Amino acid sequence: MSPATHHFYDFGDFRLDLAERVLIRGGKHIPVTPKVYETLLVLIENAGRIIEKNELMQKIWCDRFVEESNLTFNIKMLRKALGDDAAHPRYVETVPRRGYRFIHEVKRIEAAAEEDAETRRRGNAETKIRLSTDSPSPNFPISRSPRLPVSTSRNGVVVALADWRHETNRDGAAEQISPATAPGESIEQAAGLESIPAKLTGESKFAPKYRLPLAAFALAALLVGAGVLGYYFSAGKSAGADGKKSIAVLPVKPINAANRDEIYEVGIADSLIHRLCSMKGFVVRPLSATRKYADIEQDALTAGREQRADYVLASNYQLAGGKIRLTTQLFNVASGQIEDTYKSEKEATNVFAMQDEIAVEVGNLLQKRFAIAPSETTIKRGTTNEEAYRLYLQGMYLVEKMGFANAKRSIELFDEALRLDPNYAQAWAGKARAHCYFSHVGGNSPDAQYTQAKPALERAFALDPNLPEAHAVLGVIKIDYDWDFAAGEKQFLRAIEIAPTCEIAHRWYANRLAAQGRSEEAIARIKTAIDLNPNYVFNQILYGRALYFARRYDEAVIQLQRAGEMDSAHPGVYYNLWRSYYMKGDYPRAYESFIKFQQLIGTNDETLRSYETSYMKSGWQEVLLRHLEIRKANAVSDSDAYEIAALSAILGQREQSFRYLHDAVKNRSAAIPAMVSDPALDSLRDDSRFSELVKRTGLK
Numbered sequence: 001m002s003p004a005t006h007h008f009y010d011f012g013d014f015r016l017d018l019a020e021r022v023l024i025r026g027g028k029h030i031p032v033t034p035k036v037y038e039t040l041l042v043l044i045e046n047a048g049r050i051i052e053k054n055e056l057m058q059k060i061w062c063d064r065f066v067e068e069s070n071l072t073f074n075i076k077m078l079r080k081a082l083g084d085d086a087a088h089p090r091y092v093e094t095v096p097r098r099g100y101r102f103i104h105e106v107k108r109i110e111a112a113a114e115e116d117a118e119t120r121r122r123g124n125a126e127t128k129i130r131l132s133t134d135s136p137s138p139n140f141p142i143s144r145s146p147r148l149p150v151s152t153s154r155n156g157v158v159v160a161l162a163d164w165r166h167e168t169n170r171d172g173a174a175e176q177i178s179p180a181t182a183p184g185e186s187i188e189q190a191a192g193l194e195s196i197p198a199k200l201t202g203e204s205k206f207a208p209k210y211r212l213p214l215a216a217f218a219l220a221a222l223l224v225g226a227g228v229l230g231y232y233f234s235a236g237k238s239a240g241a242d243g244k245k246s247i248a249v250l251p252v253k254p255i256n257a258a259n260r261d262e263i264y265e266v267g268i269a270d271s272l273i274h275r276l277c278s279m280k281g282f283v284v285r286p287l288s289a290t291r292k293y294a295d296i297e298q299d300a301l302t303a304g305r306e307q308r309a310d311y312v313l314a315s316n317y318q319l320a321g322g323k324i325r326l327t328t329q330l331f332n333v334a335s336g337q338i339e340d341t342y343k344s345e346k347e348a349t350n351v352f353a354m355q356d357e358i359a360v361e362v363g364n365l366l367q368k369r370f371a372i373a374p375s376e377t378t379i380k381r382g383t384t385n386e387e388a389y390r391l392y393l394q395g396m397y398l399v400e401k402m403g404f405a406n407a408k409r410s411i412e413l414f415d416e417a418l419r420l421d422p423n424y425a426q427a428w429a430g431k432a433r434a435h436c437y438f439s440h441v442g443g444n445s446p447d448a449q450y451t452q453a454k455p456a457l458e459r460a461f462a463l464d465p466n467l468p469e470a471h472a473v474l475g476v477i478k479i480d481y482d483w484d485f486a487a488g489e490k491q492f493l494r495a496i497e498i499a500p501t502c503e504i505a506h507r508w509y510a511n512r513l514a515a516q517g518r519s520e521e522a523i524a525r526i527k528t529a530i531d532l533n534p535n536y537v538f539n540q541i542l543y544g545r546a547l548y549f550a551r552r553y554d555e556a557v558i559q560l561q562r563a564g565e566m567d568s569a570h571p572g573v574y575y576n577l578w579r580s581y582y583m584k585g586d587y588p589r590a591y592e593s594f595i596k597f598q599q600l601i602g603t604n605d606e607t608l609r610s611y612e613t614s615y616m617k618s619g620w621q622e623v624l625l626r627h628l629e630i631r632k633a634n635a636v637s638d639s640d641a642y643e644i645a646a647l648s649a650i651l652g653q654r655e656q657s658f659r660y661l662h663d664a665v666k667n668r669s670a671a672i673p674a675m676v677s678d679p680a681l682d683s684l685r686d687d688s689r690f691s692e693l694v695k696r697t698g699l700k
Helices: 034-045 053-061 068-082 113-122 187-191 208-235 262-277 287-293 300-306 351-369 386-401 404-420 425-440 446-463 468-480 485-498 503-515 519-532 537-549 553-566 571-583 587-600 605-618 620-634 638-650 654-666 672-676 679-684 688-697
Strands: 005-011 014-017 022-025 028-030 092-095 099-102 107-112 166-168 174-176 245-249 282-284 311-320 323-332 338-347
Touching: 014 034, 022 034, 034 053, 034 068, 034 099, 053 068, 053 099, 068 092, 245 262, 245 287, 262 282, 262 287, 262 311, 262 351, 262 386, 287 386, 287 503, 300 311, 300 323, 323 351, 338 351, 351 386, 386 404, 386 425, 404 425, 425 446, 425 468, 446 468, 468 485, 468 503, 468 672, 485 503, 503 519, 503 537, 503 672, 519 537, 537 553, 537 571, 553 571, 571 587, 571 679, 587 605, 587 620, 605 620, 620 638, 638 654, 638 672, 638 679, 654 672, 654 679, 654 688, 672 688, 679 688
Parallel strands: 245 282, 245 311
Antiparallel strands: 005 014, 005 107, 014 022, 022 028, 092 099, 166 174, 311 323, 323 338
16 A cells, blocks of 8 residues: 655745645744635646636635635735735736736645654644644645634733634633534534643643643744734824724624625624714724625734724624524724623514614613713614615625726616615715716716716705715715815715714815815825725825825825835825826836836736837836827827826926817816826916916816
8 A cells, every 4th residue: 555645835945735734934834824825725736827816716715705805915914924025026926907826936746644744743843733624625635724722811911823813801711712612512622623732721730741832832922922912002093082992893704604695794794883983982994994804714803903993893693593693792902802792682584673783782782881972873774675785785895996897887786776776875875976986997988977976966865965975975076077176175074074984085085185285184184084994005095195296205105105015906006106206306216116007007018018118228208208109099088188188298298288188178087176286287387378277177
C-alpha cells in the first residue's frame, strides 16, 4: 500500500500546506482567516488566469449572499500577509473591472505524510489545535476552516487570533460566541478541538506538556493585545465633542447560513439604526457604512475598530415555527467585552411589525443601559410591501456602490419597487438619486436624467415632505442642473436639520461648497461625513478633492495617499492625485498616478503604450497632449466637454478650452458648478469670456 501523500504549493518564500490549511514562511505559520486562506488557494490553483470577481466570490462563499467589499477586504488582508503591494504586485495582481490574477510561479509539491510529519512538528512550536469543520465546498480539496484559540484575562481584556472569537461578559467570566453547541456537546467538541489546554477551559490544573506552549502563547497574546489596544486608541474614537457615544449596527446574521434573507439581515439592522438615530445619546453609523459587514464570519470588534465606533451591536437570528429568535450583543470596542446580551422572540408572519418591535425593544434596553431620555420617534419605512422593500434595499446598495452599470440597474430596481407600491416615498427619492448619479457617470444627457429625477422627487415630497434623502437629492438637482446654489444649499441644510446624521447630505453639500470656493466650510462638512462613515473611501477622496480646490496641494496629496491605503483600486484616488501632483509641479508622480488611474478604468494596452512612448520621448506634457486628443476623439457625454476644457486650459490652449466650456454650459453638464473654483481653469480667469460664462450659470 502506498503511503498517504501530503500536498503543498510553493511560491516565492511561501508554502501553502493543504492538509493543515496554513500559510508558512521560513518554517513559521503566517496567521490568516479561513476566507483569506480559501481566497489564496483559489488564486493559486488558477495561477496565471484572471479570476473574475463573481467567480471568485462563488468559489469562496458558494451560494451565500455577500457583498463585493468582503472580497476586497480578503484581498487586502491576503496582500498584507504576503507583504505584497497592490501598486507593484509580486503575487496578486488586480485586473481593473474584472478580478484578480496570481502572477508568481507556483510549484505543487507532494510528500509522503510520514516524511512530512517531523517538518510539521518543527513548524508548530505552539500547541497543536485541530481545526473546526465548515460547510463542505466542492471547490477546495480540504473543507476544514482554521480557527486559533484566544487568551482572555479575568479583567476583561480580550485578545483574538485569526477569527476565533472569545469574549468576556460583564462579570469577567468567559463567554464563547461561536460556534454554537448541540445539546450535551461541549464548545470544544462543537469546534472540533482536540486537547485544549486545561487553563483555557477553566480547569485549575493542566498537563505539564502544555506549560511551555502556553507560556509562549500567553506572551504572544499579550503582545497582540497591546497592539490591538494601541491601534484603537491611536485611531481615535468618534464620539462627538458633546460626549455622545458612537455605535455601529451590523447586519443580522442567520444561525443557518443556508436560509439567508436580506429582508431579515439588512431590514432588522436598518430598523435598529433608525431607532437609535432618534436617541440623542448616540452617533449611529449609517446602513451604507455597516452593510458591508454582512459576512457571517465577520468579527464584530474588527468592524467596530474599522468604523471607529465606541460600541457595536451584533445580532444573530433563527427562524422556527413561524417565529424569529434574535440574540443581540453589545460590544465595547475599547475593552473587547460584551457588555450586554438581549434576547427576544417575535412572530415572523408580519416582517415589518416584527422589525419594528425588535427595534423598539432593543432601543428601550439601550436607553435604560445608557440612561438616555426615551424617544417616541416612530420608524418610517414607507411601505408595507415586503418585495418592494427588498427591491429598495438592493437599489440603495447598488447606487451607493457607484459605477455606470450599478446606477443603471438601481433605476430598474427602484422602478420595480414602485410598480409594487406606487406610494413608496423612499423608493421615489432613491429613483431620483439614481437618475442624478446616472447623469454624472455619463448616462444619456443631463436633460434626459434630471427631467425624470424631478417628478420622482415631487412624488416623494407629496408622500413625505420631511424625507431627508429627498431634500438632499433636491439640493443636488438645484445646484448641478438648475445652477441655483442658494436654493440647493437651502435643501441640504433642511436635510441636515431633519436628520443631523444624514451622511449623504453632508457629503454632497461639502463637495459643492468646495466647488464654490468655500473651502473651510467644505472641509468641515466632509469631516462630519467622515465622522459618520469613517470607512467609506469616497468620503476620504472628497476630503482630498476639497483640499485640491483650496489649492492646498501638499495636504491634498497626503490625504489622497491615505485614501489609497484604504482602497488602492479606487480610480477616484488616482484621478485626484495626478491633478494635485500636477498643480504642485511634481510631474513624475503626476504621470505615475495618471497611468494608475488609466489602468483602473480599463484603458486598453495600446493606449497605455502610447502614453508611455510619449513620456519617454517628450515628457509629461506630451502625455497630456496625447490624452487630450484621445478624449476629443472619444467624447460621448457632456461631462467629456468639461474634462476636455480643463485639459486644454492646463495645456495653455485657451481658445479650445473656451469652445468646450461653451458646449458644457449649453448642454448643462453636471460638472459645470466646479468651474467656479477648479484650479485647472485658473489660466482662464483673467479673460472676460470666463466671467461671462460664470455669470450665465448664476452660480457666483
